[in-house]
Amino acid sequence: MLIIPNSQVGWSSSSYSLGAGLAYQRKIFTGFDRTWVFYSNGANLVYKSTPDHINWTAERTIRSSQYGQYFSIWFDGQKVHYVFSASLNLQYCLGTPNLTDFSITWGPAQTIANVTAMFPTICMDSFGFLYVAYGETTNGRSWLTKSSTNNGIWTTEFTKEVTSTAECANHVIYGDTGASLYYPNTTYAWETFCVPMNNGKIYVGYCQELVFIYGKVFDGTNFGSEELIINKQTAEDAVWCLAAAVDTVYLAAHCDNFPASGTSIYIATRTSGWGGMVKLGDVNYSPGNSNQCAPAVSIWNGIPFVFWWDSANTIANLHCSYLDAGSWKDIILLTGSVAAGWGISSSYESDTILGVVYTAPETAPRSIFFTGLDMSEEPPPPTEFILTVQETGTGSGNTVVTGTYPNLRVEATASSGSHFAAWSGAATGMTNPVDIYMDSDKTLVAHFELDIVPPPPPVEGTNIMPIAIGAIALLFLLMSQKK
Numbered sequence: 001m002l003i004i005p006n007s008q009v010g011w012s013s014s015s016y017s018l019g020a021g022l023a024y025q026r027k028i029f030t031g032f033d034r035t036w037v038f039y040s041n042g043a044n045l046v047y048k049s050t051p052d053h054i055n056w057t058a059e060r061t062i063r064s065s066q067y068g069q070y071f072s073i074w075f076d077g078q079k080v081h082y083v084f085s086a087s088l089n090l091q092y093c094l095g096t097p098n099l100t101d102f103s104i105t106w107g108p109a110q111t112i113a114n115v116t117a118m119f120p121t122i123c124m125d126s127f128g129f130l131y132v133a134y135g136e137t138t139n140g141r142s143w144l145t146k147s148s149t150n151n152g153i154w155t156t157e158f159t160k161e162v163t164s165t166a167e168c169a170n171h172v173i174y175g176d177t178g179a180s181l182y183y184p185n186t187t188y189a190w191e192t193f194c195v196p197m198n199n200g201k202i203y204v205g206y207c208q209e210l211v212f213i214y215g216k217v218f219d220g221t222n223f224g225s226e227e228l229i230i231n232k233q234t235a236e237d238a239v240w241c242l243a244a245a246v247d248t249v250y251l252a253a254h255c256d257n258f259p260a261s262g263t264s265i266y267i268a269t270r271t272s273g274w275g276g277m278v279k280l281g282d283v284n285y286s287p288g289n290s291n292q293c294a295p296a297v298s299i300w301n302g303i304p305f306v307f308w309w310d311s312a313n314t315i316a317n318l319h320c321s322y323l324d325a326g327s328w329k330d331i332i333l334l335t336g337s338v339a340a341g342w343g344i345s346s347s348y349e350s351d352t353i354l355g356v357v358y359t360a361p362e363t364a365p366r367s368i369f370f371t372g373l374d375m376s377e378e379p380p381p382p383t384e385f386i387l388t389v390q391e392t393g394t395g396s397g398n399t400v401v402t403g404t405y406p407n408l409r410v411e412a413t414a415s416s417g418s419h420f421a422a423w424s425g426a427a428t429g430m431t432n433p434v435d436i437y438m439d440s441d442k443t444l445v446a447h448f449e450l451d452i453v454p455p456p457p458p459v460e461g462t463n464i465m466p467i468a469i470g471a472i473a474l475l476f477l478l479m480s481q482k483k
Contacts, residue, residue: 013042023294025072094152133194296346395448
């Protein structure tokens with residue numbers, strides 16, 4: 001996978017960085033060899049597309065929309081579906097992409113329900129039928145509705161209430177007060193979101209500000225029992241995201257660490273039931289900060305990828321945590337960037353591009369940015385630095401390099417009559433063999449010196465007296481001849 005360079009898509013005057021929010025809604029997909037991004041420019045719901053993540057088409061308007069959280073999209077592989085919440089009017093619309101000018105032809109907007117829906121989401125089940133989940137702001141209730149047709153005309157088959165008063169009576173704030181938030185509650189609307197599972201099933205999650213996150217499986221006819229997904233208080237509202245790979249469901253959330261201090265990004269996994277939470281990383285966050293560091297979850301080849309900011313302050317890093325062979329790994333897509341808070345959304349599922357669209361900075365004018373991961377490309381091979389090994393000195397010898405790059409090992413072997421003396425260059429000392437880590441071009445010199453041959457020791461038992469006497473006699477003889 002390759003990190004896609006950050007690029008600016010457009011501008012938004014929406015407050016609270018909500019041009020591209022919210023995380024559990026979808027605003028981006030890849031199709032027809034292009035990436036398509038949807039956002040509010042502060043006045044209208046608009047979209048752009050790109051073939052290379054550098055050159056974007058002109059902005060095209062769909063309808064008026066002051067904020068990005070009023071709508072959510074779903075791409076079924078051929079067509080685009082969106083749900084939109086206006087005052088007392090929840091609407092659905094179908095769009096068909098045109099591959100000549102890369103515009104989208106939209107059908108008529110159709111009313112699903114005459115309600116004021118809070119942050120709706122839309123998805124398509126494995127049989128091709130559409131579902132919309134929403135919380136109703138006028139009475140605090142949560143709903144799931146289904147269309148019995150999939151031809152672009154919304155025909156309501158049913159609308160079912162997700163939760164009951166009895167189930168929600170004991171939903172409590174996890175923080176210091178421990179106060180109950182009874183359901184229905186007109187002060188705190190339940191944010192409700194849905195994702196498809198296998199065999200026509202839908203998973204529905206729901207949460208209020210500063211409470212635990214709950215969910216249920218809908219089997220196409222009935223809801224299962226309520227499930228506690230994350231038993232930590234959410235840091236704020238709209239700071240969670242749900243995605244499913246067949247029947248495995250993932251939920252990421254920005255949560256308070258109470259009773260410990262601080263906040264963190266957590267991920268929970270559901271197979272037959274919800275397992276334990278895994279902390280992906282800590283967030284620099286103060287309560288009341290309008291940046292909430294909401295995480296976004298995408299699926300590639302059945303593997304979850306979580307995109308999240310590590311700070312709610314001015315400067316933050318954009319992380320991507322992903323599951324690899326049973327453990328979570330982390331890479332950083334952007335460093336030292338302006339935190340986007342709520343205003344982040346990612347691809348739901350893709351074989352090629354896992355895109356991320358976000359809004360920054362916190363104050364107007366706000367830019368809509370795009371980054372992500374290109375899963376269709378292998379990263380280029382790493383640069384291999386060169387290790388040059390030399391031999392020097394009065395003696396002689398040779399060197400042998402072993403190991404696997406970049407962790408190499410060099411061993412020096414002296415020739416007969418020589419010995420290894422020391423290393424210089426990339427290593428010093430006499431340790432032999434020596435380990436060399438290749439993080440740059442390096443030169444290693446092996447020093448060999450000739451062996452010093454000492455004089456032979458005297459032979460034990462040899463009598464030198466006769467030799468000495470003979471030498472003295474010879475000396476006197478020579479002296480006498482001179483006279």
